[in-house]
Amino acid sequence: MSELFTLIVELEDKPGQLLRVLEPIAKNGGNIVGIVHQRGKKTPLNRVPVEISFISDSKRAEKIFSELQKEVVVRSFGKIRTSTISLLLIGHIIHTDLSDTIKRIDNIEAECVELNVTMPELDRPSTAMMTISAKGVEALERALGRVKEICREKGILVIEPVNDEL
Amino acid sequence: MIKIAIIGFGTVGQGVAELLIKKKNEIEKKIGEFKVIAIADLTGAILGDFKLEDAIESRRRGKLPENREAIDVAEKEDYDVMIEVTTTKLDESGIMYMKTALRKGASVITSNKSIAVALTDLLKLAEKKSAKLLYEATVGGAMPVIRLLNSYLALCEIRSVKGILNGTCNYILTRMEEEGLPYHQVLSEAQEMGIAEANPSADVEGIDAAIKLVILANTMGITAKFEDVEREGITKITPQAFKVAMQKGYTIRLIAEVSKKYLRVSPRLVRINSPLAIKGTLNALMINTDTAGEIFVAGRGAGKFETASVILSDLYELFRTRNS
Ligand SMILES: NC(=O)c1ccc[n+]([C@@H]2O[C@H](COP(=O)([O-])OP(=O)(O)OC[C@H]3O[C@@H](n4cnc5c(N)ncnc54)[C@H](OP(=O)(O)O)[C@@H]3O)[C@@H](O)[C@H]2O)c1
Numbered sequence: 001m002s003e004l005f006t007l008i009v010e011l012e013d014k015p016g017q018l019l020r021v022l023e024p025i026a027k028n029g030g031n032i033v034g035i036v037h038q039r040g041k042k043t044p045l046n047r048v049p050v051e052i053s054f055i056s057d058s059k060r061a062e063k064i065f066s067e068l069q070k071e072v073v074v075r076s077f078g079k080i081r082t083s084t085i086s087l088l089l090i091g092h093i094i095h096t097d098l099s100d101t102i103k104r105i106d107n108i109e110a111e112c113v114e115l116n117v118t119m120p121e122l123d124r125p126s127t128a129m130m131t132i133s134a135k136g137v138e139a140l141e142r143a144l145g146r147v148k149e150i151c152r153e154k155g156i157l158v159i160e161p162v163n164d165e166l
Numbered sequence: 167m168i169k170i171a172i173i174g175f176g177t178v179g180q181g182v183a184e185l186l187i188k189k190k191n192e193i194e195k196k197i198g199e200f201k202v203i204a205i206a207d208l209t210g211a212i213l214g215d216f217k218l219e220d221a222i223e224s225r226r227r228g229k230l231p232e233n234r235e236a237i238d239v240a241e242k243e244d245y246d247v248m249i250e251v252t253t254t255k256l257d258e259s260g261i262m263y264m265k266t267a268l269r270k271g272a273s274v275i276t277s278n279k280s281i282a283v284a285l286t287d288l289l290k291l292a293e294k295k296s297a298k299l300l301y302e303a304t305v306g307g308a309m310p311v312i313r314l315l316n317s318y319l320a321l322c323e324i325r326s327v328k329g330i331l332n333g334t335c336n337y338i339l340t341r342m343e344e345e346g347l348p349y350h351q352v353l354s355e356a357q358e359m360g361i362a363e364a365n366p367s368a369d370v371e372g373i374d375a376a377i378k379l380v381i382l383a384n385t386m387g388i389t390a391k392f393e394d395v396e397r398e399g400i401t402k403i404t405p406q407a408f409k410v411a412m413q414k415g416y417t418i419r420l421i422a423e424v425s426k427k428y429l430r431v432s433p434r435l436v437r438i439n440s441p442l443a444i445k446g447t448l449n450a451l452m453i454n455t456d457t458a459g460e461i462f463v464a465g466r467g468a469g470k471f472e473t474a475s476v477i478l479s480d481l482y483e484l485f486r487t488r489n490s
Contacts, residue, residue, distance in 0.1 A: 129413070
C-alpha cells in the first residue's frame with residue numbers, strides 16, 4: 001500500500017544541501033510530491049527547515065528515514081503518515097442514516113475525506129465512492145473494520161480494492 | 167504398459183479419451199505405452215479389449231455397454247492410475263472412488279472439486295500407499311497453478327494468492343463493465359450462450375470460486391474448510407457501480423483471496439490497468455511470494471479439451487520419469 005509521508009529536515013543555507021536529502025528518497029523509490037522551504041523559521045544555528053512530502057510504501061519509507069538520519073538533521077516528530085483507501089458502497093446508503101455512518105467511521109486517527117454518492121432511481125440502491133484517510137496502515141485497517149461492521153449492520157455492500165503490486 | 171481406468175465419462179472424460187486417441191504417439195514418446203483398461207460412469211462400464219472410439223460412440227448413443235457399477239470397477243480392476251472425472255457433488259461419491267484407487271496403491275488424477283472436502287486425508291492416504299493424487303484440473307482449468315505452487319515455487323513462502331477462479335462471473339462482470347447492462351440481462355445472455363448454467367447460483371454466489379479457493383489454501387498448507395470462506399457473490403453489482411468505480415480508475419471483479427489473514431471470495435475494485443482486470447471467461451491469479459516477487463498466471467478456466475489437456479499434463483507428471 002502506498003502512503004504519503006511528510007518529514008521536516010534542517011538544512012544549512014548553502015547550495016547543494018537539498019540534493020543530499022532528495023537523493024536517498026529518489027534512490028529508494030520514493031515519489032517526491034512536495035518541497036517547502038520554511039525560510040521564515042530559521043533555527044538558531046541558521047539552518048532552514050524544509051518540509052518534504054513523498055509517496056512510498058512503509059518499508060521503503062523506513063529505509064529512507066534511516067538513510068536520511070545519517071545525512072542531515074531530521075526532525076522526526078515532523079513525520080506524519082497518512083494512508084488512504086477508496087471503497088465502493090452499494091445499498092440504501094442515504095436511507096440508512098448517512099451522517100450516522102460517517103460519524104461512526106470518523107475518529108481521531110481516521111476520517112472519511114471524500115464521499116461521492118450517486119443517486120439512484122426511487123427505491124433502488126445507491127452507489128457511493130468513499131475515501132478514508134488515516135494516520136498509518138494500522139489505523140486505516142481499524143477504520144476499514146469499522147466501515148465493514150457498520151455496513152453489514154445496515155445491509156450495505158462494501159467493495160474493497162485489491163492491491164496487486166505488479 | 168501404463169494401465170488407465172477412467173471413472174466418469176461426461177464432457178471431461180470423453181475429452182480425455184479423444185485426446186488419448188489423437189495424441190497417442192506424442193504421449194507414448196514421452197511416458198511409454200498406455201492402455202485404457204476400463205471406463206465406468208452412472209450409465210455402465212466398458213472393460214477389457216475395447217477401442218476408445220467405441221466407448222465414446224456407445225456413450226453418445228446412450229450408455230456404456232456393460233452393467234458394472236463404477237465402484238466395482240474401481241475395486242476389482244487392475245490399473246496404475248485412475249482418472250476420476252465424475253460430477254462435483256462435495257460428498258463422498260467421487261472421493262470413494264479415489265480412496266479405493268489409492269488404497270490399492272494406484273495413483274489418481276482428478277478434475278473433481280469434491281476433493282475440497284477431503285484433500286488432506288486423500289493426500290495422506292496417497293503418501294502412505296506411495297501413490298500420488300494429482301488435481302491440477304480442479305482449480306483454474308488449463309491455467310497452471312497447483313504444480314506452480316507445489317513445485318516451481320516449492321521453496322518460496324507464498325504470502326498470498328488472489329484472482330479470478332470463476333469464468334462465468336468474470337464474463338458477466340466484463341459485459342456489465344463494457345455495455346453498462348444490468349446484472350439480470352447479462353445473466354440471461356450468458357445462460358443462452360451456455361456460459362452460465364440454468365441454475366447459476368453456484369457460480370454467481372461465489373460458491374464455485376470458494377470451493378477452488380479451499381483447494382488452493384490446503385495446497386498452500388493453510389487448513390481451510392468451505393464454511394471458513396468469507397463469501398459474497400456478484401448479484402448485487404449494478405451498472406452504476408461500474409460507472410462510479412471507473413471515475414477512480416477501477417473496475418469490479420470477483421476476487422478469490424487466500425493468505426494467512428484472509429480467506430474470502432468477494433467483488434473487489436481492481437485497477438483498470440491491473441492484469442487482474444482480465445476480460446471474458448478467463449481465469450487469472452496473482453501469486454505473491456517472499457523471494458520471487460509477484461507471479462501472474464492466466465488461462466482458460468474450463469472447457470472440454472482445456473480441462474482434458476490438464477489431465478494429460480498430470481498423466482505426464484506422473485509417468486515422465488519412467489521413460490527417461
Ligand atoms: N467441464 C469443465 O470444463 C470442467 C473444468 C474443470 C473441472 N471440471 C470438473 O470435472 C468433473 C467432470 O466434469 P464434466 O464437465 O465432465 O461433467 P459431466 O459432463 O456432467 O460428466 C460427469 C460424468 O460423471 C458421471 N458420474 C456422476 N456421478 C457419478 C457417480 N457417483 N459415479 C460414477 N459416475 C458418475 C456422469 O455419469 P452420468 O452422465 O450417467 O450422470 C458423467 O459421465 C466435474 O467434477 C467438474 O466439476 C469440469
